[in-house]
Amino acid sequence: MASSRENPANIDAYTRATFQAFVDALIPATPDLTATGVTFGAESAGALELLVHEFVIQELNFSVSPLAGQTLLDTSPATGAAQLLDAAAVQLIQSGEAREPLDVYAFPGGGSFSALSRRDRLRAVDKLSMLDIDLESLPPPYTNNSAFVENVTVMFNLLAMFGFYSEWSGYGTTRFFSPDERKVECFPLSWIQTGYPGRSLGYRALRGYLLEFPPKEEQKR
């Protein structure tokens, strides 16, 4: 089977734990959301349950063209990004901005970032995206490179949301196959949560036309 994409078994524990911690903070499981009147039934799953961290890691590792001079480093792009999150976490802790106690057992194998509470994890990401951070102390390729820091931080949020709310989780056991060999095996839980009915051939939803083309005014000309 030809596959250039990572097999989940090959993701190291550190990178996995760090991105588990990130996606869990952004899109957590919400068992108690029914209390606010939104009915999820059993479908309270968050990004962790849908393995969205694997999507984020896979995409980060795939996104950087190796010729662009960045992968001269000996870590993968996703591991480099995990180290970036840790560097932000360390600065958050050292500056006394972490609000809640650390839990080093939350995501085994992870570093400082994954020991933070959910909200503190997002506080650490926010420091990066606001560049409220000592750029010099960041790991390469992010050292003193504010554009890289900002752009990878944008990608974290975009990828996690797109991975969660698109069909990606439906690829199930084929999720790490090359794109053309994947099969949608099940209806994503996130689609049940949103009420999206999935792909469609069409809808009998026509309510009419507000204007004819070309408009009357134009026809007179």
Added chain:
Amino acid sequence: MNPDVIVIGSGGGGAVVAKELGERGVKVLVLEAGPWYGNRKWPNPNVHRGATYSSDFADLDIVLYKKALNEYEDNMNDLIAGRFRWGPADRKRSPWFRNIMQKGTVMQVAGVGGTTLHYTGNSPRAYPIAIDHIWPITYRELIPYYEKVEATLPVAFAPTTAKEEMFYYGAKKAGWRLIPTLNVTSPGYRPNPNAILPPNEHLMNPHVPMEQLSWMEGCTLAGHCINGCPHGPSVDKIAKRSTNVSYVPLALQTGNVTIRPNAFATKIVTESHPSEGVRAIGVQIRDTWTGEVEELRAEVVVMAAGTIETPRLWLNSELPQNPWVGKGLTNHYMDWISGVFDEKDLLAILGSPDINPFVGQNLAARLDYPGLGMLTSVGMSPGLLSMLSYGVSESGYEFLHPSRGHDPWDVQGILSGPLLKEIMANYRKTLTILISIHDDVDQRNSVTINPTVRDEHGPVPVIQYSPTARSANIRRQMVKIAAEILQKAGAKTIAWSNWPIGMMFHIMSTMRMGFVVDDCCEAYQVKRLYIADNSVLFNALGGPNPTLTTQALATRTAEKLANKYFN
């Protein structure tokens, strides 16, 4: 084959030039960096190299097309590995790298059809006040070309579904009037003029099965415009009129046009001619599958590689220096705002409990405001809608940077945790508005190259954008107008995205007419070199979606070029 003209790029502009020249009997070779979907010479375009050329209309294959455009958003729209990405046909390889200097994302597609593969087909004309006395040509001069493109694509006013009805309802309550026109001189709302075939007359007839309708002519309101529209009886009759299903089939029918996908132009070849001076004589290309490099010759070369790659190609070819090459980038400094409605209000207005943003043409109702810009209603599949609405912002996470209370929205920025889950649980009751403003041309906003950051095609583009104070002010005004429409329509929660400055969907004006090219779009400094993409636009058109204007200009450029060199 010895072409008269080589066109680089088969997207919004390139395909138009090819068809127009082909119809005039000029032999054209189109070079396209990306794959070709729906052509039997490339049965597995993302897996095998396939053939080199196609010039035969009969090669177009609707079954292959429907198989490729399978409506799954990760498969189609994923910026990194999707079919519609800026990268080589081979999806086992990474996308092509770009050095983006500010927060945001640059969306362009490599493939026959270019970025129109996933565009939403909005085809408004520019605002006359953004052209007259500003551009080197007048609005009146553009009108016959607009009309020709509108008839060729063709363009029609979008049909109304629930989300448009909500938008019109809100716009009317906010005091705006309907403007039944194509030439917009005063503010008001109207349906989007869309390059999408009107719904089939049997769409509402329950006796005609949907499967059958999806093989008939006309939009089925399936809501997959941005995911790639596969609906229609044949490739040339697909409902959404990306250039690969409109101008490309017409170009092939002329018998004079050959298209070569997987061919990345890396250099414009020039010579010094005694009477013409520096002039283009050919193009160097690299095959994206084999890496083989070739040089091709022609009488005239047309660059239509888009607003980023056209200046990159100029710079990498070391063509004569010009202080405006790559300079003056505009992108409509866009923003985005969403409203979530209560069931009882929707029942009262629509007679149904949901808006269902996944139904109907994605961007189908608009408000135009000459002088400021435009708004358009948006609905699409949940992966794209969630990330664009709640996943990207200049303001950071909502819980850390909440709205100030007196703003016309309730939440702002990136949503997370239970709030995100809850708002997405109301996806079906959500109406979104895209804000697209008339941003200033500023020479500091640019596409440049850094010789040390290269890929297999040479130094990669460095993209720099920052709005002027005036542009930022206009965006604030337009966001307020959008918020008011949602509020008047009865939205219970309004969420302002506050997009970062680098959200680039409409990318324009880096090789401006009057600065880099003359008013026929031929380069001042290189004879026989033309440009026919968004980069020649003189400014941001006042805010309207750019493609129709680029296509009108490309039609005109083909005419001027043929008259000058092939008469």
